[in-house]
Amino acid sequence: MEFKVLDAKTIRELIGIEDVIEAVENIFKDYGHGDVRMPSKIYLDVSGGDFRAMPASVPGLAGIKWVNVHPGNSALGLPVVMAMILINDPKTGRPLGLLDGTWITQARTGAAAAVATKHLARPDSETVGMIGCGGQSATMLKAIGSVMKIEKLYLADKDHDRAAGLAKKFENIDIQIVDTALAAAADVVCTLTPSRTPVVMADWIRPGTHINAMGADAAGKEELDPEILKDARVFVDDWAQASHSGEINVPLKNGVIQGVAGSLCDLLVGKVKGRMTIDEVTVFDSTGLAIQDMAVARMVWEKAQKQNAGVTINLEP
Ligand SMILES: NC(=O)c1ccc[n+]([C@@H]2O[C@H](COP(=O)([O-])OP(=O)(O)OC[C@H]3O[C@@H](n4cnc5c(N)ncnc54)[C@H](O)[C@@H]3O)[C@@H](O)[C@H]2O)c1
Known part of the structure; x- marks a missing residue:
């Protein structure tokens, strides 16, 4: 055989x-x-x-x-x-x-963020903020760069060397290494840290932002201020996994949110509507399927x- x-x-x-x-x-x-x-x-x-x-x-x-x-x-x-x-x-x-x-794993994680960006971000999006510049980040940026033109890329990491290392891989893009608050003010924000406490605060996010919340993939992990989720249109990759271990797991448990708009998979087949207004914040909560x-x-x-x-x-x- x-x-x-x-x-x-x-x-x-x-x-x-x-x-x-x-x-x-x-x-x-x-x-x-x-x-x-x-x-x-x-x-x-x-x-x-x-x-x-x-x-x-x-x-x-x-x-x-x-x-x-x-x-x-x-x-x-x-x-x-x-x-x-x-x-x-x-x-x-x-x-x-x-x-x-x-x-x-790196490529399919980046690809999921790219698919979400393609279907949920404002069509005029031109800046990307990457918060967490570790192992998954380079393929994610390559993937997002193939669904939108990145005019400006903001990189933030608590370890400056990781952000600098990632910047070196994208010499043809206008890149700035910044603090997390500035990266969170981009049109498309990707969070890719293993954090168990929010790293992105609600008042840093501008109206109309799309957030790929990629890092929370185990119970107790969270990267976003739950206030962001309360007001945003949130799409999970899979309800069972996301409610157990995704970005929504802690706010759901604490009763800060009660549910989400739907899943990205249902959005792609027309079972649920995506972005409703230019000003709303959309969030893709990815646990990895x-x-x-x-x-x-x-x-x-x-x-x-x-x-x-x-x-x-x-x-x-
Ligand atoms: N959604 C998915 O499909 C999927 C797939 C793979 C990995 N992940 C998750 O994504 C996260 C990142 O994975 P990785 O392989 O890139 O890990 P990594 O450890 O290589 O990179 C994480 C980066 O985040 C930085 N960081 C940590 N805390 C930070 C903070 N508070 N502010 C700014 N930067 C911070 C670290 O310095 C590091 O550079 C992990 O939690 C992992 O479990 C999710």
């Missing part, structure tokens, strides 16, 4: 960020139509961080991502988030392959088959 192993270099030769955006937007639509299977992710807490098991099936492929979040890893020169994706044939259960999932990983893995797998890429091993004795 042949089984393919695909490393990050091979995966990056097979697909680019625009392919990932297309895969993520399409799978969000499939989710809106009810064409996927995805239980909520399972958390395993360990000293130093946690692991998450993320199973899903999408048309033509099933599998699971095994991913960690270890906030102290930067000091060790390791990514905070690393992943592997195991894929199977859904009809027979046959194991098909193992994919490096670290870049796929296993279907994003599986949709990208499916694209990689199909291309790898055609191009005979990756290392094939035989699982039989």
Whole structure:
């Protein structure tokens, strides 16, 4: 039984960020139509961080991502988030392959922010504020840069070196390293920190802003002043995950908010309306969905088959 192993270099030769955006937007639509299977992710807490098991099936492929979040890893020169994706044939259960999932995670997270930006940000948006310039940030900016023209980019991080390191990767954009309040005054604001207390205050946000709240992906995490959520039109990626571990989890528990406008997946298939006025603040609360990983893995797998890429091993004795 042949089984393919695909490393990050091979995966990056097979697909680019625009392919990932297309895969993520399409799978969000499939989710809106009810064409996927995805239980909520399972958390395993360990000293130093946690692991998450993320199973899903999408048309033509099933599998699971095994991913960690270890906030102290930067000091060790390791990514905070690393992943592997195991894929199977859904009809027979046959194991098909193992994919490096670290870049796929970064790319599909950035792609989700890009899809939300495309559908929720004001069309005249031209400035982006990135708050948290770590492992996920570069692919997120690349993805957002492919759905809007970024005239000015504001980078904020409590570690100035991280912001400076990110700036070096985008030499063709007008970039300023600023404090968080200034980055939060952009047209499109991305929060990408592991914070457990709000880092963005309500009075820093201008009318008409779109916020991609990406960092809160475990119970107790939050990045936004709950006052922002009270007045904004909020879209989750998945209600079960977001109410447990997304940006809304703490304000919901505390009774500051009672619900949201809907999910981005439902918005994409016309079940719920997006931005209603030019002045309202929109928020995308992303927890990260296993279907994003599986949709990208499916694209990689199909291309790898055609191009005979990756290392094939035989699982039989
Ligand atoms: N929504 C999703 O799909 C998804 C996917 C992957 C990761 N995440 C989450 O996104 C967050 C970031 O992940 P990463 O891999 O980029 O982590 P990272 O540790 O590499 O980067 C986080 C950055 O945030 C900065 N930071 C921390 N607190 C800050 C604060 N109060 N103000 C400004 N900057 C601050 C850190 O200095 C660091 O540079 C994590 O919470 C992670 O769990 C979400």
